[in-house]
Amino acid sequence: MPPRYCLLLLFSLVSLSLRAQNIILEGRILNTHTNEPVPFATLGVPGRGLGTVADEQGRYLLRLPDLRDTLVVTCVGFSRQVVLPTALAAGQREFRLAPQEQALGAVVVEHRRVHPGQLGRSKEKADVLWTGGSSGKETVDDEWGWELGTVLRPTHRTYLEEFHVFLAANTYEHLRFRLNLYALEQGRPGRALLSRDVQLVCSNRQRGWLTLDLRPYEIMLESQPVVATLQWLQSEKTNPWEKYFSIPVTRQPKHVMVERENSEAAWTTHALQPSLYFTVMTE
The missing domain is CATH 2.60.120 (Jelly Rolls)
Known part of the structure; x- marks a missing residue:
């Protein structure tokens, strides 16, 4: 369910979506290189208001109405993983993310006038x-x-x-x-x-x-x-x-x-x- 809105003047920002979610997925998200948890990785169904965030230990609990949607797992500094419905239906609950090379290098500002x-x-x-x-x-x-x-x-x-x-x-x-x-x-x-x-x-x-x-x-x-x-x-x-x-x-x-x-x-x-x-x- 999307966040709620408090209207102070004349309009609301978005309507709430009431959606039954009766399938619970539980598992972990791990680093492919170190086998360590990926803290606060995100899980979401593309184009839909379905998703959650893992905890500090990479553990997640995700509620879905069914297992017919593709799931995408992401985190800053890692490549995204696409999980197909067949994998979810087969019981895959552990997802692994590969670290990316850093896109931003060090910034040195002392030599410029700012x-x-x-x-x-x-x-x-x-x-x-x-x-x-x-x-x-x-x-x-x-x-x-x-x-x-x-x-x-x-x-x-x-x-x-x-x-x-x-x-x-x-x-x-x-x-x-x-x-x-x-x-x-x-x-x-x-x-x-x-x-x-x-x-x-x-x-x-x-x-x-x-x-x-x-x-x-x-x-x-x-x-x-x-x-x-x-x-x-x-x-x-x-x-x-x-x-x-x-x-x-x-x-x-x-x-x-x-x-x-x-x-x-x-x-x-x-x-x-x-x-x-x-x-x-x-x-």
């Missing part, structure tokens, strides 16, 4: 709260993998210093997100740009601005449009009621906000912009 700047929306107030959660449910694993983000247009070569996102509400004791960057292709996220897993963790119902130091990752953007997204990887709360978090989004004249329900669902765009931004150094 100046500080921002990319994205740095305001707390907005028109609508996008609210993700699952109040009343014992688990939320079928909603993990959701992504929300925005189109960014750096005008010069830019080095990412920090990432910031605003949580207007948060009832979880533990939340984990992944930062993803994509090339903008035909108005939607295309090729993934990061080869290292960049995660943001917050605890104790933390709200307000969350900040992640990106300098250790040495991420550089060229003067080309990109899409930055926040992907929901994990959440923990003892009480099954009132489980949600929200991010402010404001209306825009152009479709700059992107969203999808899991790692293989179709992207949708909205004439909105979420409260997330980067502090940067620009040449």
Whole structure:
């Protein structure tokens, strides 16, 4: 089931899909080279709102209505694996991912003249709260993998210093997100740009601005449009009621906000912009 939405003004962002899921797949995702777990790998059915995220030990629990769909397993820094319905029907539950070579090299900025700047929306107030959660449910694993983000247009070569996102509400004791960057292709996220897993963790119902130091990752953007997204990887709360978090989004004249329900669902765009931004150094 996709995340829920809280309407503050005149419209909702997306309708909920109520889908019976009565087949449970359980297994692990492992590194083909080391035989070690691949933490927080994503699993999804292409073009459908079905998927989940593995835990720290590569273990996953995936609910499917049947075994007639192809399953795709992915993780940052690894090649994707396509699992055919015949393999699932035959009982395959362990999936192995091969590491990729890093696409981004080290970035050295000291020898260039740069100046500080921002990319994205740095305001707390907005028109609508996008609210993700699952109040009343014992688990939320079928909603993990959701992504929300925005189109960014750096005008010069830019080095990412920090990432910031605003949580207007948060009832979880533990939340984990992944930062993803994509090339903008035909108005939607295309090729993934990061080869290292960049995660943001917050605890104790933390709200307000969350900040992640990106300098250790040495991420550089060229003067080309990109899409930055926040992907929901994990959440923990003892009480099954009132489980949600929200991010402010404001209306825009152009479709700059992107969203999808899991790692293989179709992207949708909205004439909105979420409260997330980067502090940067620009040449």
